[in-house]
Structure formats: structure tokens, C-alpha cells
Amino acid sequence: MMEVIGLNADVTIQQSLFYILTTLLPIMVIAATPLVLASTGELIVEKSGVLNLGVEGMMVMGAVIGFITAVETGTPVAGFILAAVAGGLLALIFGFLTQVLLSNQVATGLALTLFGLGLAALMGQTYTGIRPPQTARIDIPFVSDAPVLGQMLFSYDWIVYFALALVGAVWWFLNRTRAGLVLRAVGENHDAAHALGYRVIAIRLAAIAFGGACAGMGGAYLSLVRVPQWSEGMTAGIGWIALAIVVFASWKPGRVIIGAWLFGGVTILQLNIQAANLNVLGIAAIVLAVVTIGMIALNLRSMTAKNWIRVAFLGALALLSWAMALTWPAFRLDSAYLSMTPYLMTIVVLVAISGDRTRAALNAPASLGRVFHASS
Amino acid sequence: MIRLEPRLTPSRAMVWGTPALAVLATMIAGGILFAMLGKNPMEAIWTIFVDPILDPYSRDELFVKAAPLVLIAIGLSYGFRAGVWNIGAEGQFIVGAIAGSAVGLAFYGTEAIWLLPLMALAGMVAGTLWAMIPAFLKVRFNANEILVSLMLVYVADQLLRAMVAGPLRNPAGFNFPESRLFHDSAVLPLLQGFPGLTEYTRVHVGVLIALLLVPLAWLLLRKHLLGFNIQVMGSAPRAARFSGVKPAMIIYVCLGLSGAMAGLAGLFEVAGPAGQLVPALPQGYGFTAIIVAFLGRLNPLGILAAGLVMALTYIGGENAQLDLGLPRAAISVFQGMLLFFLLGLDILVRYRVRFGKRGAAQ
């Protein structure tokens, strides 16, 4: 899977830092890329006022189609393109049902996920356990070979850069173009947009198809680069996390990258801790201590009694964890608990972002999830 | 030109006609799919939909499969009516099974009549508490219950792995990740000798309880204030608040109720057909139940029928897998299509489809 430096290995601090910057960081970026793609697509969909919960289904379809195409043709590029097409087509089923037949968006999104997971499993049956052709890395002479920095920044395949460029393009589209303004208007108030003569359903269908294509590419990245192989249900909830990232990003493209990297980081760290056999209690103690000091530093001027109680509680927890870590140096948590962390973190992030109702209400598209039917 | 014209009153015929139409459409589309996979479509459809009904052993299995689906779907249907989207029933199912098993294993060897009820209680409480997490986070922090409840499925799945590898592992099981086999007092009695069932039936008491809960659920929905409030909440949230319904209460009740039902279903599964806690216990009932709930029109009686139809696709699908070599995943596709057709045809209930030149609807 990946080379890992365990605690017991005899390494210097330079070696560790080098390992983190040149090996761990690139893996995090790679882990985040499917999320960047899928979330950016879903962001456009939601900005147009549609909630498509079928991201997981579209991703897994992209994963299987991309994989099959790449294996059969030997060219990963063809895989990514067909994965995008497949994701877009699947999304259009959702679009047809919700926009033309006015079905409930939540239920239809769920149906899309169930259907996609089944269809992908069916199509990919004979492709498990194969390695796909490798996706080309972009090699810039000298720069990519530069020590540390070169490997940190310029050692990726073209999809990583494409995903980042896509985020930039989406930002530009939404904030600087008339078409983007129209899309936001449709998501804000579809009745008014219709009254002004904009074709709400056509615009939404286009957004839905774009979202599907992005999710499909994200899925293909999973099966062609990140893992890389095909297995049934390999998305393992990443599509749902992509939905959470859109909320985390408050529907702003730039923040999608931050959210995706955060989740990519947690996923990789968690795997690293599992593999390295690190003492989880020690890590918990350090994290708690940092949070405690951060709270004091940020609220130094206005420390209320309530805040002091919180700080004291966190500090005590940190001390306790540290004491336990010292008592049982070989303590090791079942890897299953560590595997929970990306999902638990999604929940924590959702809670933190949604808590501020006023802000959430200002940023969320006002027509999100509402059924539109033009009557007279 | 085809256009849609809103009906002033929903069509009653279509309310129950569309699920039947959807099943029919799925059979046709499924037949095409099976033909593409190189199977004889008629034979496949026959194997899935008719054979299980004709064969007495499969008929029994139908009830065993339908029971958890019906239980979970009834619980979910309340929430779906109120616009509270619990899609993490699978997670509540798992923690229900874990908690029930823990109780059963804690009293390992104890022969007592109170053990099973205690296990059922533990399963329901665990399922309820698990569902209370998204409910609380929704009420207190406005966090989306769809995403939270779904994330908790993955957490519950890992929890199950940790449990069978750790505290609940069979001490004499060579470190294999599964629990002991439950002793007799912790296993649901079978309904052997029940009229209409075979000698080797696997139909257990849980099936009977699921069946008894159907009319109770219907009563709650149609005749009780709580059911009425849930319906108003889903139909017109602002009118519900005006009439005195507390949204937070509805969220807690709906999620709690569906969590309890899913937890109970989990316990029935582990103390029934499984007989021990294994990592492969969750088979996606929590997700399939979503289809069942919609297919049954969120009505307990409809859900009973829908649960049987869906169980049919499971049993028939297994048979088709064995007899015709139909891939297991084809059945998931089949079930997904069913939900698509159902949601698409739903429009016939509230709209009239007109052919002809453009007019009223623009």
C-alpha cells in the first residue's frame, strides 16, 4: 500500500520530515482529488437549486466505467472521459425524474445511489483484482526533480491539476460570467427566474449533468489512481462526504479545496497511524493540548467563566490521555475505531458549520431542493 | 406535445395503481437487462417472481426476509412522511444487533424466559439512541440528518468489526472475528407446526411480531394525534407549527421510532436466522427498506405488501443466482430500477398527462 515509518524504526528527524513532505503530503493530495472533483460538481448542482444525493452512485459508476475503459483501451484518458460521460448520463436520469416528472429530490437521489451501486457491481464483476494502466504524471524537467519542493508540488498526474483548475474555472464562472449569474438566480428563486424568461429546467438539467460528469471523473480517479483497482462498493461513502464538503464550503468553490484536503489529510493520517502502530492516546493528548492552548490564545481577552470551564475540561482530558499513554506505552486501538474517523469528522464538521443558522441561511441557495413546476 | 396538468385532488386510483405499474415496468426493464446478460428473460422473471411462491420452503423464507424489511420500513415511513430523512437505518440495525447480542452473550448459558425480551429491549434502546444522535444534532445544531445518519452507518459497521474482534469475540473461536453461537434461550423460537409453514421452517417469532405491529402502526398513523401531526408536518411545516406541533418533537419521535424499529429488526436477525454476531450480518436491509417504504406508499398496510414483493426479489434473486447464474448485483440493479419507476410514475397521482397542443401549462 504505502511505505510507512514506524515509531520503532531508527530514523532521524530530517528523515521523518522528508517523509512527511515528500510521501505523506502527496498521498493526501491524491486522496483529496476525488472529493475536489465530486464536491465541485455538486456545488454547481446545488447552486442551481437542486439537491442531488446520488453522488455516491455516480462516483461508483464513474469508477467502474473508467476502470473498464482504461483496461480495455489501455489509455487512462479515455477512461476518465467515458467515466465523466457515464456520470453525466446517470445524473440525467435523476434530472429527468426530478425536473420533468417532478419527483422528490431526496428520494430520487437515494434511488440513484442504490441503482448506481448495483449497476456498477454488475458491470465490474470480471474486473476485480486487475491493475489498471498507469495514469501519466506531468514531468516538468528539473522542476519535478527538485528536492522536496519538486516532489511536494510537481509530482502529480494531470487530473490533480485539472481538478484544481476546475475549481478555479467554477469560481470564475459563478462570479464573473452572466451564465453563472443566471445559474445562481435560478437557485435563488426559480419562480422569479422563470418570470424573467429563463429556462429553469434546462439550466438545472445542464447543472445536474455537469455535476454527474464531475462525480464520474472523481470515481474514475479512485479506481485508476488512488487505489488503484476495482472492487465492489469501493467508494465507501466518499460520495456522501463530498456532499458534506459542499455544506462545509458554504457553497464557495475555494473552500471546497480546503475541505477536501482536510478530509484527505484525516483519511491518510488515520491509515498512517493504523499502519505505524502509533500510540493513539499520545496523539489524542497532543491534539487536546493544542486545542486547549488555542482556545486560551484566541479568547484571551474575553475569557468567561464558561470558557474557563471548557478549557479546564479539555486540559484535564489531555493530561489524562497523556498519563494513560505513559502507563500503557504499547496501547493500540483496534484499527476499526481509527477507520471511523473520517465519518466522525464529517459529522463534527457538519455540526460546526450548520450551527450558525444565520450564516447558513445567507449562503445556501434559497430554492435548494424545492420542486419547480411552471404553471401559467 | 405532452404536457402535465395539475389535478385538483390526487387520484386515488393512481395512489395504488402506480406501485403495481412500477413493478410491471421493472419486470419489463429487468427482462431486457437479463436478456443483455445472456439469460432467458422469461425464465429469469419466472424464477424471481413466481417460483418462490410455488415452492413451500421459499415461501417460508419470504416471510423471514420480509419481516426486517417491513419493520424497518414502517419506522422509516413516519419520518419520510414528516420530511425527516433517516437513511441510516442500516446503522441502527447494526447497533441493535450488537446490543442485543451483548445482552445475550452476557447471560450466556442462562436459561430464562426473560432473556429474549431483554435482548429485544436492548436492541430497541440501542437503535433509538443511535438514531437520537442525528436527531439531536439536527435539532440543536441544524446539521443535515441525511448525512449524519448515513455517516453513522459506516461508524456502526466499524463498531461491529471492533466488537466481533474484541469484546464479543468467541473465546474458543481461534481468534476468528465472530461471537459464540447463542444458547437456546437467546435464540428466537421457530414457528414450527404453524398452519401453512413447512416442517423445516425458519420463520421465527419475530415475523409474528412484525406482522402484529402492522395494524398498530396503521392505527397510530390514521387514528392518533401523533400520526396526524407527523402528516401535517410533512405536508405543510408552517401550518403544523401554527397548529401547535413542535418540529423538534417530531424529529425526535420520527428518528427515535425508526431507530427502535431498525434496532429490533437487527436483534431479530441476529437472534433469528443468524444465531450469532458476525461481521457479515448487515446485508443492506436498512437501505432496501427505503424502497419498501416508498413502494408501500408510506402506509403500514402497503409496506407489508411491498415488503413481501421485495423479499420475493431477494429469494427469487438467490434462486436465479443458483439456477441461472444470474449475478447477485443484477438484483440490486433490479431493486434500484423499481424505485426509479415508482418515483417517476408518481407524477400520475398529482398530475394528469395530456396529449395535444400546448395550452394551459406553459
Next chain:
Amino acid sequence: MNTLLDISGLRKAYPGVVANDDVAFDIAPGEVHALLGENGAGKSTLVKMIYGLVQPDEGQMHLHGRPYAPTSPKDARAAGVSMVFQHFSLFEALSVRENIALGLDEAIAPRVLADRIRSVSKDYGLPLDPDRLIGDLSVGERQRVEIVRCLLQDPRLLIMDEPTSVLTPQEVNILFDTLRLLSKRGVAILYISHKLDEIRVLCDRATILRGGKVVATCIPRDETPRSLAEMMIGSTLADPPLRRAVPGRTLLKLTGLSLPTHDPFGVSLQGIDLTLHAGEVTGIAGVAGNGQDELVEVLSGEQLVEPGMIRLDNTPVGGLSPNRRRSLGLLTAPEERLGHAAAPDMSLTDNTMLTGRVRQRLSTQGFLKWNVASNFARAVIKQFDVRTPGVDTPARALSGGNLQKFVIGREVMQKPRVLVVNQPTWGVDAAAAASIRQSLRDLAAAGASVLVISQDLDELMEMSDQFAVIAGGKLSPTRPAGSISIEEIGRMMGGGDAA
């Protein structure tokens, strides 16, 4: 006389109703032409056809003498026809500039557009800041955005749909100045209204619609309000009987009622004091969006406040749930019929259960007595002359007037001690409005206290015994009806001096 727009033989039918039948009239350049008619007379359908939102089944339109058949608002705008809607087509979370850009058919660079907005709004005396969010603007300012949007396209015909229903009297005067200026510059205006005084002041000619047909064309200055009204309604009007209420004892008392809002575009209630007496109708006037909805939610119990802020018969009720308040006799009928006062997709029996359960004892031990509920629904339908096929019909299938009669009737027949109604006759035909007002007056005469919140000043003047104005979440002191002039009310509605 040269004509700008000429319409003849226009017909439009919807399933079960003919909205327009053989409609013909014409408009000259620079003319202010009124389109007058009751709700449901077919005015909206007619202008939607002119603006290209709906296509006619039969008939022709000519613009500048050439055939004119717009298939979309874009066509209409390209031909020089613009429209300001009664319910604005605005996007709250977008800026003024973005909103205007959306309404223009050509793309203009943001900076150029902002400059043009400033210059046009200055030219017509309609000050606007292009960078502000719509959500932060008052209703009057929002209308300005719509008008400026139209003016930027240099229209030849401007359609205005009930433009003054949301304005204070002062804002109405500003609007009229703008319209006269436009007319002087040769822009024709099609002015839709049912406010007779306005039409007599502003319009050169009037076309009167009834039941989808043109029943008369006249010069409004030569008519009296009464003759116009009779043409519109098609029968002679009877004056409402005058009555004098002797205020009884205090039933409901609001003291320092305050409620901060969490909605970024909502209104906070601030220090409201109000005393309601038995046997009395109290009117609260105000421009939409000044705290009326919030006040009704606080009184109904949907929003809780400190108990002592609301006292019913000296009992603090501010912290009680809607149903506890109902059992004590405080009932409400909110403005929004579909979705707030009634659940649109549920039957009339269900909707009776919605608010009647406590006072009419429609449940025991949580189990619902559906037959008693449908009997009560039937009684409401009979007493209030609600036209419906039966009690199983969903609320949305009823016409606006019939549903409003049902909603008001449902509360009145529960014999409230205090009844709060918001916009009781909004969007309701004249006959239904009259019967609703009568039932509210009867309720007060029987000893209850009625609080009517409305944007219709005429209605409030006609019904109220005492009178107050709400502006920016603050309520003025009450004044006896008849002791206050329209100008004074207008100033108070603008928030000038609430004291």
C-alpha cells in the same frame, strides 16, 4: 388618434374556466391606460398575454401597426414592452446590479451597468445603490429596482400590475410623479388596479373587465368612484351599516412585547404595547414586511416570548403553546392561506382538526374523532357559504375566497374570546370580502375582541373602532377610528413618526 398597441378578439381558456373572452382595446403612445377589474376578472391573464408569458388561444395584437405575437417575455421586451410585477421577480441574496443584469437581454459590463443604473435612477428621482442586496431593501425600494430595470430597456409600453398595493401613500405620490414623467416622454403605461381613487387621479382612459370580458371603456376623471365600482362589480353597492362599539373590559394586553429576529431579512418586534377590549374591532395598518407576520406568530404561539408580555384576561400567556392559548380562547388566522393557515394537500376535515381539536374536543386520549371533525367542517361550510364539493376536498382545490371563508369561519365558529386575523380579505372577491368582514363584526358585536391586521386602509377604516400603525417592528399608540387622517396614517406607515 394614433395607436401603440391594438388588441382585438383575444381569448384564453384554462381547464374549467375562460379567463379572457373576446377582449379588445387600444393604447396610444404616452397614454396612461387603466385596466380595472375585480380579482379573477381576467386582468392578470390579459397582461401575461401582452408580455408573452402566456399565448392567446384566439385573437390578434398589433404593436405600432404590425402584428405582435410574443412567445416569451424576451420577445416582448425586444418589441419595447416591459412589465413590473405585483410580486417582484427579485432575488434576495443578489445585489441590485445583479438583479437588473438578469432582467436585461443584452450583457453589459458590471461597471458600465452600475453607472447606467445610477444615472437612470437619478434622472427619474428613484435613488438606488447598485451594490446593495435586495434582501436589505424596503418594499418601495424593491419596486424601484423593478422600474429601473424596465426603464434601462427604453420601453414604449410599461405594464404595472397593482403597483401601489405595497406602498405608503407618500411612496405612491413619488411613483405617480415618475409615471407622469414617463408619460410626458411618450411612454405608454398600462396600469392595473382595483383602487378607484388612484385611477381617477392618474389615468387618461380605463378599460373595465368583468368575468373575462370588457364591459366598459370610460374616461375615469368623468366618473365617480361609485359608478366605477358598480361597473366593476356589476351591481349597485349597499353602504355598510354604521355601528358604534362601547368598549368592554380589557381582554388582551400586550406590554413591551419584543422579539429579535434570526432571519437575516426578518423584522424584530420592539416594545409593542396594545390593549384590546371586548366588543371591539382593532385595526393595525402597515406596509407589508414591517413586522405583521412576526406579530401574528407571537400571538398565535408559534413564537414564544416572556409570559408577561402577553396577558389574556390578566393571565400571562406569552410562554404558552398554540393549543394552550386556543383552550383559553385566543385564536388566530394567519395571512398565508395555503401552507400556514391551512395545509394545502390535506382535506377540509383534516384542516378542521388542525386548529379545532382543542376547543371542539375532537380527540380523546390522543385518539382523533374524525366523524366529529367532519361534522364541524360541514357546519363551517354551511354557515360561511364555502363552495366546495365536500369535506374530503383538499384545501388547495378551493378558490382563494372560499378557502379564506373556511379559514375565518373555522376560527369564528370556535367562539373565540380574542381573534387575530392577518389580511382577512387579501386576494378575495368583493362578495366574499364583504361576508368575511360582516362575520368579524358580528363576532365583535357578540362580545369578542377582534384584531384585524391589514394593508388595505379602506378596509381598516371601514371596520375598526380603534386603530394603530406598525412600522419597522414598532407599533404606534392606538387612536379611535375617525380621529385620524389618511395623510397622518401615511406618515406613520413610512415610519416617520410613530408617536
